[in-house]
């Protein structure tokens with residue numbers, strides 16, 4: 193079966209719908225698949241399962257039987273092919289041992305070739321004939337129980353039990369002698385039924401092995417750039433409850449191949465799987481520590497720095513432009529070019545509240561003067577910006593809006609005497625309000641496409657804020673194997 197299904201099963205691993213569930217220790221991204229999600233997964237699995245069984249060729253059935261007047265007939269049924277399957281009803285339940293999937297009352301159409309030869313003292317020449325027949329299988333039941341276990345950060349899919357049972361079978365011969373019809377009914381019905389049962393059971397085992405292999409092949413880390421990766425190792429075993437499945441992944445940003453010191457995690461915290469009363473297929477929750485780990489990682493990697501040495505109005509980056517506002521600067525460094533070194537002075541604080549995501553950023557703006565090819569830092573202004581971010585998911589895009597909450601500046605140090613901080617504060621504040629924030633909001637409003645993982649896409653998603661978690665409750669739709677193969681190509 194396809195990797196798409198794997199995503200499903202993966203997305204299957206989180207908490208219960210009926211109330212509150214213990215989050216899995218140390219998992220900072222968790223997922224719950226609700227009853228509705230399980231139904232969807234089940235239907236998709238059955239659809240894919242049927243696709244893999246259609247055109248399945250079952251092994252030949254042969255045997256001999258004594259036929260009155262005719263003698264001993266050697267009969268071979270070959271090319272037994274499953275042509276069509278229809279499923280009447282199916283269910284998925286979380287049992288004590290695992291996930292139980294049952295298909296009942298299925299019907300199937302088979303085609304086969306028959307061939308016989310017989311000889312007897314009555315007909316010494318030998319008699320033979322061949323033709324085709326169609327078989328209708330009714331009241332077919334298929335059941336399987338699977339479990340999911342964490343093995344060193346990846347999930348194992350284990351088939352605990354499976355079975356296929358054929359209830360009833362009718363045969364329609366195209367041509368052939370009437371004794372042959374009776375013979376097929378009497379002697380071969382059982383053989384055809386077991387061929388069908390074994391063939392389908394084998395396919396189920398194969399399918400589960402394929403799914404398991406796909407789960408094993410999922411990465412434990414997703415590379416983001418040259419230095420950082422998202423740890424997507426599974427944490428703990430998936431929690432199967434009444435009608436839903438919960439799972440957790442580590443979810444923290446780490447320096448590639450370097451374990452991160454664990455963040456304090458509030459153990460025993462109860463995580464709700466409720467989606468504000470909305471029946472959704474899945475709920476994916478992200479702990480604020482995920483954002484904190486990203487913030488810390490990029491801060492430590494020194495990535496939060498920017499040098500401004502070009503502006504639309506280049507004159508601003510020359511001391512001459514400032515001679516009346518900061519006379520000391522012009523006096524010490526007349527007519528010299530300047531540049532601004534904007535760097536984040538401590539890891540941004542990120543907090544998921546009950547209504548949005550709050551962030552506070554501490555920035556140092558160092559003014560450098562370029563004199564005789566030498567860079568001389570002359571003053572440093574500290575800036576603290578608080579902003580809140582509210583995200584929204586429309587269709588398959590995540591967009592958001594940034595709002596500035598607080599803004600303050602102070603002079604950290606200066607070699608050019610006192611600066612007019614009021615002036616600088618209002619200048620920077622206008623720049624933020626008129627240029628930076630609107631630009632960011634313009635960009636955010638256009639949105640970013642959500643990744644479609646394994647051919648699945650979010651549908652009718654809602655965002656819930658519940659400190660310290662942000663959750664996405666959503667239905668999913670399957671885009672089909674076309675998207676999947678496109679994606680796989682993209683991975684290559």
Ligand SMILES: *[C@@H]1O[C@H](CO)[C@@H](O)[C@H](O)[C@H]1NC(C)=O
Nearest residue numbers: 270271272273275303304305
């Ligand atoms: C076997 O059965 C399939 C499906 O009915 C048919 O397309 C194919 O021609 C058959 N092959 C032979 C050798 O009869």
Ligand SMILES: *[C@@H]1O[C@H](CO)[C@@H](O)[C@H](O)[C@H]1NC(C)=O
Nearest residue numbers: 276277278279299300301328
């Ligand atoms: C099987 O064949 C019959 C008649 O040829 C058809 O009506 C039916 O839809 C087919 N499929 C199943 C699953 O019974």
Ligand SMILES: *[C@@H]1O[C@H](CO)[C@@H](O)[C@H](O)[C@H]1NC(C)=O
Nearest residue numbers: 280281296297298299330331
């Ligand atoms: C389909 O299932 C319903 C009940 O679930 C049953 O009444 C009906 O007879 C079944 N039909 C077939 C064709 O098995």
Ligand SMILES: *[C@@H]1O[C@H](CO)[C@@H](O)[C@H](O)[C@H]1NC(C)=O
Nearest residue numbers: 208209210211286433434435
């Ligand atoms: C689900 O579990 C709760 C307690 O864990 C139990 O009271 C309830 O009856 C269960 N529901 C079903 C449908 O099994």
Ligand SMILES: *[C@@H]1O[C@H](CO)[C@@H](O)[C@H](O)[C@H]1NC(C)=O
Nearest residue numbers: 423425442446449450451452
């Ligand atoms: C990834 O997460 C797992 C589970 O929490 C942990 O055991 C492992 O050390 C982490 N790997 C890195 C590179 O941090």
Ligand SMILES: *[C@@H]1O[C@H](CO)[C@@H](O)[C@H](O)[C@H]1NC(C)=O
Nearest residue numbers: 497499533534535556558567
């Ligand atoms: C920018 O300033 C920071 C400290 O504020 C300093 O560590 C860094 O080296 C400076 N970068 C450049 C290119 O001057």
